[in-house]
Amino acid sequence: MYGQGILKGLWVTFRHFVNTYVDDIRYAGRKYLRQENFAIRQGLKAQGAFTVQYPDEKLAVPERFRFTPFLVVNDPDHPEAPGDDWCTSCGICAKVCPPQCIWIVRGSDPTTGRPVPQPEAFFIDIDICMNCGFCAEFCPFDAIKMDHNYELASYDRTSHHIHDKQYLSRPLSYWKTIAPTTALEEAVARGGWEHPDVLKAMKKAGQTAVTPTWDNMFTKPEPAAKPLPPAESADEDPAKAERLRKREEALARKRAAEAGEPAQPAAAAVEASAPAPAAPTADKPKFDKQAMLEKIRQRKADKG
Amino acid sequence: MVDYPIVKTTDIKAAVDALKQKFPDAIQDDTRQGYGGIIVDKNHLVEVATALRDDFGFDYLSSATAVDYLGISDHMEMVYHAYRTAGGPALVFKAQTPRDKPEIPSLINVWPGADFQEREAWDLYGIKFPGHPNLKRILLWDGFDGHPMRKDWQEAYYEEDHKPFESRWPGGWVHRAEERNIYGKNVKYPADFDLSKLSDTSEESHYADLGLGVSVQKLADESHIKTDRLVVNMGPHHPSTHGVFRMIVTLNGETIEKLEPVMGYLHRNHEKIGERNTFLHNMPFTDRLDYLSSMGNNLGYALAVEQLLANGARYQPPTYRAECIRVLMVELTRIVNHLWAIGFLLNDLGAFFTPALYAIAEREKILDFFEATAGSRMMCNYMRFGGVFKDLPERIRGEATRVNDLVRDYDTMEFLTELINERLPRSIDELDQYLTDSEIIKSRTVGVGYLSPEMAIAYSAAGPLLRASGVPYDVRRADPYSIYPELDFDVAVRYNGDIYDRYLIRLDEMRESLRILKQILPRLERTRGEAIFAGNKQHTPRVPLGEAYGRVENPKGELGFYVVSAGDEKGPQNPWRYHVRAPSFISLTALGPMCIGHKVADVVAILGSIDIVLGETDR
Ligand code: SF4
Ligand code: SF4
Numbered sequence: 001m002y003g004q005g006i007l008k009g010l011w012v013t014f015r016h017f018v019n020t021y022v023d024d025i026r027y028a029g030r031k032y033l034r035q036e037n038f039a040i041r042q043g044l045k046a047q048g049a050f051t052v053q054y055p056d057e058k059l060a061v062p063e064r065f066r067f068t069p070f071l072v073v074n075d076p077d078h079p080e081a082p083g084d085d086w087c088t089s090c091g092i093c094a095k096v097c098p099p100q101c102i103w104i105v106r107g108s109d110p111t112t113g114r115p116v117p118q119p120e121a122f123f124i125d126i127d128i129c130m131n132c133g134f135c136a137e138f139c140p141f142d143a144i145k146m147d148h149n150y151e152l153a154s155y156d157r158t159s160h161h162i163h164d165k166q167y168l169s170r171p172l173s174y175w176k177t178i179a180p181t182t183a184l185e186e187a188v189a190r191g192g193w194e195h196p197d198v199l200k201a202m203k204k205a206g207q208t209a210v211t212p213t214w215d216n217m218f219t220k221p222e223p224a225a226k227p228l229p230p231a232e233s234a235d236e237d238p239a240k241a242e243r244l245r246k247r248e249e250a251l252a253r254k255r256a257a258e259a260g261e262p263a264q265p266a267a268a269a270v271e272a273s274a275p276a277p278a279a280p281t282a283d284k285p286k287f288d289k290q291a292m293l294e295k296i297r298q299r300k301a302d303k304g
Numbered sequence: 305m306v307d308y309p310i311v312k313t314t315d316i317k318a319a320v321d322a323l324k325q326k327f328p329d330a331i332q333d334d335t336r337q338g339y340g341g342i343i344v345d346k347n348h349l350v351e352v353a354t355a356l357r358d359d360f361g362f363d364y365l366s367s368a369t370a371v372d373y374l375g376i377s378d379h380m381e382m383v384y385h386a387y388r389t390a391g392g393p394a395l396v397f398k399a400q401t402p403r404d405k406p407e408i409p410s411l412i413n414v415w416p417g418a419d420f421q422e423r424e425a426w427d428l429y430g431i432k433f434p435g436h437p438n439l440k441r442i443l444l445w446d447g448f449d450g451h452p453m454r455k456d457w458q459e460a461y462y463e464e465d466h467k468p469f470e471s472r473w474p475g476g477w478v479h480r481a482e483e484r485n486i487y488g489k490n491v492k493y494p495a496d497f498d499l500s501k502l503s504d505t506s507e508e509s510h511y512a513d514l515g516l517g518v519s520v521q522k523l524a525d526e527s528h529i530k531t532d533r534l535v536v537n538m539g540p541h542h543p544s545t546h547g548v549f550r551m552i553v554t555l556n557g558e559t560i561e562k563l564e565p566v567m568g569y570l571h572r573n574h575e576k577i578g579e580r581n582t583f584l585h586n587m588p589f590t591d592r593l594d595y596l597s598s599m600g601n602n603l604g605y606a607l608a609v610e611q612l613l614a615n616g617a618r619y620q621p622p623t624y625r626a627e628c629i630r631v632l633m634v635e636l637t638r639i640v641n642h643l644w645a646i647g648f649l650l651n652d653l654g655a656f657f658t659p660a661l662y663a664i665a666e667r668e669k670i671l672d673f674f675e676a677t678a679g680s681r682m683m684c685n686y687m688r689f690g691g692v693f694k695d696l697p698e699r700i701r702g703e704a705t706r707v708n709d710l711v712r713d714y715d716t717m718e719f720l721t722e723l724i725n726e727r728l729p730r731s732i733d734e735l736d737q738y739l740t741d742s743e744i745i746k747s748r749t750v751g752v753g754y755l756s757p758e759m760a761i762a763y764s765a766a767g768p769l770l771r772a773s774g775v776p777y778d779v780r781r782a783d784p785y786s787i788y789p790e791l792d793f794d795v796a797v798r799y800n801g802d803i804y805d806r807y808l809i810r811l812d813e814m815r816e817s818l819r820i821l822k823q824i825l826p827r828l829e830r831t832r833g834e835a836i837f838a839g840n841k842q843h844t845p846r847v848p849l850g851e852a853y854g855r856v857e858n859p860k861g862e863l864g865f866y867v868v869s870a871g872d873e874k875g876p877q878n879p880w881r882y883h884v885r886a887p888s889f890i891s892l893t894a895l896g897p898m899c900i901g902h903k904v905a906d907v908v909a910i911l912g913s914i915d916i917v918l919g920e921t922d923r
Contacts, residue, residue: 062697
């Protein structure tokens, strides 16, 4: 019969139309009234169409969501080196950045002029950043991570869109808050919650770092054997500075070629991270989800 | 169907040998390190190409592109990849020409699909193609100075030949590029360019051969002719063009006599950027080609570079789990893309947005999964050389977001199982029920935009467009990659070659994709916890010298990446040549012929049935 196909199609439209209101009737209007019912509207089981009332409501983003990068620094309540940079200004992120929007000024010792593993300045031009996440993926020190904040609109792009070091720096606990699973995996791969260099120093001094678990995620770090290298690095500096100087020379000799030394830690870190996922799984039974959620909620509330 | 010569599908060498016997003087092996195929004397190119097509069954010209070897051997060359639609690998042949007077005979009479690709080579490289009837710029505009893909051409914001740039580290005091290159000073015109053309709105060159010599005023005065041909510009800003795309149509009444696509409004010289980039840098840039199917683009590029890496000593291919995840991603992408294509085809037919929204509702769920796995919904940047970015997450939503996102907190495998076994089939069936029998859709689409199998092959049409014309050609079967050989699926094919069949074939393909996905699920379970990289993930691999052509069956058709690694003996970090064989671009070659004789309202639907994305067309 001619027209049957159209009627069949209209029946589908009608079903969609009705479905939109099924939940409304089922929840007798409460669907929109209470904040908790946001969950109902979002769910896989929800019927029909719904609208997320942005910006009043926002969809949560998953852990791996990437927007622009930020730099990890020590927590303000770190016992020895509060607020210290994790970045060693090795330059790998600047190299792997496809649109070349990362600018790093490597720090140098004011008296000797030799390079120190700490950035003097760090800029990211977010107009150019393509949100690819390579910088976070290849940083051998877990020092740069992808932020979840996607509301960066401003009135003047010429003055606000180059993020400097101060703007970019966020404490490690922020990273643990927005991406706890990843933060834990990374910490397990590093062998502790601390900066890799600190962990190395602890190992040299014969101390063992606390194994990272869900439960000690937000506890204060153990006092380290040695402070962060950038803070006070007189004793191990000569060797390191020598190495850096040599690399500088090598770089000058053949500008085109690079890779070399900094690639090694990167590869090592990646290698080490391969077996990592097993560790958190092993910890899983001990993991008290409720307490964890409470902690995270608390963190969020503290931040306002 | 056409009678194809029966050939052994994989035997390229036999074909080359026979060809050499036939043209003993014209053909040489390409003996450069890492290269393959043959070099054809350009004076015999047309004969050789004709023989390839007629005597050896290489009826499909996949890609034709230029390379500039400035500083290496100082010549330019055209690289052609021809296939048999019966299946099998490519026969690669090249023709070389001196840089100072680059000229290579046009192959448009052998394979009409060379049309746009030769125009592109003229536009970007300045190679002339004697015999091409319409050799004018295609992506750039007439007032553009020079041929930008030449190695010695520098863009307005030129900084260095290769990334990473020196100024970023260790002395990276930031500046914004535009501060050093004030607007207005970054445009150059050719010396003989008439600047008054810029304010001339007549655009004569576009209309020159469209029969516009007629003076409307004169006709009106004489008032004895009632009708005339009318030239209409559809686009560049038109909702039906799927972006900024323009069609100049010559109408006789409502009927189309001629259609010429004009493109390049979104051109950013992707390939030049790609040659400045390192190999890895290009990965997120491929996302921006066909931005609806970024996973597929990633895979094509990864395959090309992996072919090159495989010539080196230290490369290890992706693990089995990585391959499974890759297939999972690209097949989900195919569904995403086809849902979108069907939805927007209906938009183009005038069913404004209701079908489109129904179609893309499920797409959201797939994008949720991409976001949780790759970090972004559309710009996935997920594949790496020798693996993927990261394994699937344990849960779709992580611990942190559970606080305010209780509902999406699913175990990833549960989510995928539900999606693949329940939700997607249901929604595809619903679309089928909703649209397939509709008399309105049938009367608008059946028999409209017919493309015969011979034409589809000749014009190098790809993907659903080719298969809806009765040519069962699918790269996943014809020249398999990844784990497709062990998967059970059929190549969807339809025989009427009209819009309706192009709609049906997308439904078929989604169902085939679901079949594949159902086979992937147990494989994912089985390999759970296995590594995704056999070797180390490297950010700056040294890529052995040579050329590679990686091609995948992307949702829109065959997507190919021609990558050349050359220059630096130790293994360069940057591709010497990075070319994208864009299905959206090449399939448009057939748009004009398909539209002739149809009504103007059908143009919109025919364009919609090709399914183009301008990010890929314009590059
Ligand atoms: S890769 Fe990491 S440590 Fe190196 S410069 Fe970048 S942020 Fe700093
Ligand atoms: S996310 Fe990508 S583009 Fe942005 S700063 Fe990092 S590497 Fe560069």
